[in-house]
Amino acid sequence: MRKTLIATTALMGLTAVPALSETIGISIPAATHGWAGALNFHAERTVARLSEANPDMEFVLTTTSDPGQQVSDLEDMVATRGIDALVVLPFESEPLTGPIQRIADSGVWVTVVDRGLSQEGIENLYVAGDNDSFGRTAGQYFADTLDEGAKVVVMRGIASTVDNERVAGFEAALEGSGIEVLAMDHGNWNRDTAFGLMQDWLSRFPEIDAVWAADDDMAVGALAAIDQAGRTDEMFVVGGAGMKEMVDRIRNEDPTVPVNVTYPPSMISTAIEMTVLGLTSGAPMSGEFIIASELITPENADNFYFEDSPY
Amino acid sequence: MSMATTAPTRRPRVNLAMIAPVVALVVLVLIGMALNPNFLSYANITNVLARSAFIGIIAIGMTFVITAGGLDLSVGSMAAFVAGLMILVMNLLTDSMGGGLPVILLGVALALFAGLAAGFVNGILITRAGIEAFILTLGTMGIYRSLVTWLADGGTLSLGYEMRELYRPVYYGGILGISWPIIVFAVLAILGEITMRHTAFGRHCAAIGSNERVARYSSVAVLRVRLMTYVLLGTLVGIAVVMYVPRLGSASATTGLLWELEAIAAVIIGGTLLKGGFGRVWGTVVGVLILSLIGNLLNLTDFVSPYLNGAIQGVVIILAVVLQRNTGAAR
Structure with a gap:
């Protein structure tokens, strides 16, 4: 996968001519964790598909590991490649707002993905996941399946707006259901932290009916700890974001992992496709496109399983 | 060598500083007993000790590096890289050899060798190319971290299911109810303590750390001993x-992530001097246990907001060191 990317970018470099063809710049964070890895995977896949379908269209894909580098990448794209449209997942909202605004002012179509800018009205198209719905969908499943008085524990991610919105959605869905949240703590979207946290909760609470791990990496850690304690039959674990191992367990009807909630990294494909469609067909594409979090169940799990994806 | 002459005058005063980390550990255990009845349960004690083993094994090696006046910031990334490499190769071997015990043995051998080699690279560049340990290992830290991300293609490298089941008992199994990580950690700690106290290598580390020039004049092979501390640390990362x-x-x-800082913190809490010249492995073990216990206690209670976990850890680390330095300042 990596090799083909290098090959295509090198090829683009060679054939870069300021002809009538449209050039689309794509700037996303580097693959430093599972979700971002999948983001890269889907971006590359979409670019490959669209390049084939639109031979006169150029794509410039860059990945960055910090906001400063992303600003430089964007400047390079405008200066040396003369992009007509930009699809960007800002590394951080604040530092990228100014540079993206300047690009938008110069007449380039701007699509912002997932992380919003700190000023409104800059981008032409905004494509994002719905963190509130991510938490709410999981909470709704808990409220529907668990009895009144059931005891659950909640693993949060890294303390951030994303995490706060998810937890708020989850709590709102539980309201009035009589389900008791025994403990809530940060597992930092990390397998090892989640493993230790779950071990300690298992020592502390004699009865746990369900775990909301809020992310599949944490779910993996939690499941290992539950397995070690020999309490697999007592509780179920709901993760999130649709890691392929989890989706696999769901479609095999594993009672410990009954469902999952999506926060699709493939939203980058949605953004790129919509941008290209806007450029080529003239169909109206401006506005906001919020992708709801769906519940993955054994019935629909096959639609969410990507064999080649790293996540 | 210089230790031998100062030891008799130091011993009576050092006593207070010596027990400071143990006092901190005992206080934490008492707090734990008061807060939660499950604290002393077999399962919880086993969990905490087994969890400490990774950082603990690395921190034993770090004690030697720091005692000899060095530092290694790359161990966390190195562990990730070696783990990634080991999983990748074991999965490849499973495809060609069909799994089984030989694959695990090869994987283990590879991990140990990769750790040793990585430690050797750090050591040889520090001693022969004369790059400061801090900068060099900061560099290798970034290199190993990127390499594991690259190996995993940004995602997660997972051991094949069959191999995972076969290899699993190495962490979860044990003898007489004591799990393997705890046994390995304990054995390595005892060996480390003996090496530090009773071998020429241990004394040479302290001599180099306290005064490199004097050590060289006393015909200590400074570069070789220093190189060996990094090789030892790398091998322990492999383990x-x-x-x-x-x-x-x-x-x-x-x-x-951040294992290097936890290991360094454990070493310093244990009473080893960050500037080198004096180190003790048993202190490091106590330091590791203190760090794990804080995390464990915070998870067992709702005493403080989870947002403040880091602050509590910071306070305990500083207190443990302050206790020691105040009593040790008389030296």
């Missing part, structure tokens, strides 16, 4: 990985 991989059977870009 830690051998115990770590069977736990979750995976490695990713977030594996071993």
Whole structure:
């Protein structure tokens, strides 16, 4: 996968001519964790598909590991490649707002993905996941399946707006259901932290009916700890974001992992496709496109399983 | 060598400083007993000790590096990289050899060798190319972290299911109810303490750390001993990985994050001097246990907001060191 990317970018470099063809710049964070890895995977896949379908269209894909580098990448794209449209997942909202605004002012179509800018009205198209719905969908499943008085524990991610919105959605869905949240703590979207946290909760609470791990990496850690304690039959674990191992367990009807909630990294494909469609067909594409979090169940799990994806 | 002459005058005064970390540990245990009845349960004690093993095994090696006046910031990334490499190769071997015990043995051998080699690279560049340990290992830290991200293609490397089940007992199994990571950690700690106290290598580390020039004039092979401390640390990272991989059977870009700082903190809490010249392995073991216990206690109670976990850890680390330095300042 990596090799083909290098090959295509090198090829683009060679054939870069300021002809009538449209050039689309794509700037996303580097693959430093599972979700971002999948983001890269889907971006590359979409670019490959669209390049084939639109031979006169150029794509410039860059990945960055910090906001400063992303600003430089964007400047390079405008200066040396003369992009007509930009699809960007800002590394951080604040530092990228100014540079993206300047690009938008110069007449380039701007699509912002997932992380919003700190000023409104800059981008032409905004494509994002719905963190509130991510938490709410999981909470709704808990409220529907668990009895009144059931005891659950909640693993949060890294303390951030994303995490706060998810937890708020989850709590709102539980309201009035009589389900008791025994403990809530940060597992930092990390397998090892989640493993230790779950071990300690298992020592502390004699009865746990369900775990909301809020992310599949944490779910993996939690499941290992539950397995070690020999309490697999007592509780179920709901993760999130649709890691392929989890989706696999769901479609095999594993009672410990009954469902999952999506926060699709493939939203980058949605953004790129919509941008290209806007450029080529003239169909109206401006506005906001919020992708709801769906519940993955054994019935629909096959639609969410990507064999080649790293996540 | 210089130790031998100062030891008689130091011993009576050092006593207070010596027990400071133990006092901190006992206080934490008492707090734990008061807060939660499950604290002293077999399961919880086993969990905490087994969890400490990775950082603990690495921190034993770090004690030697720091005692000899060095530092290694790359161990966390190195652990992640070695774990990633081990999983990748074991999966490839499973495809060609069909799995089984030989694959695990090869994987273990590879992890130990990769750790040793990585430690050797750090050591040889520090001693022969004369690059400061801080900068060099900061560099290799970034290199190993990127390499594991690259190996995993940004995602997670997972051991094949069959191999995971076969390898699993190395973390979860044990003898007489004591799990393997705890046994390995204990054995290595005892060997480390003996090496530090009763061998020429241990004394040479302290001599180099306290005064490199004097050590050289006393015909200590400074460069070789220093190189050996990094090789030893790398090998111990390999051993830690051998115990770590069977736990979750995976490695990713977030594996071993900040392990280097936890290991260094444990070493210093244990009474080893950050500027080198004096080190004790048993103190490091106590330091590791203190760090794990804080995390464990915070998870067992709702005493403080989870947002403040880091602050509590920071306070305990500083207190443990203050206790020691105040009593040790008389030296």
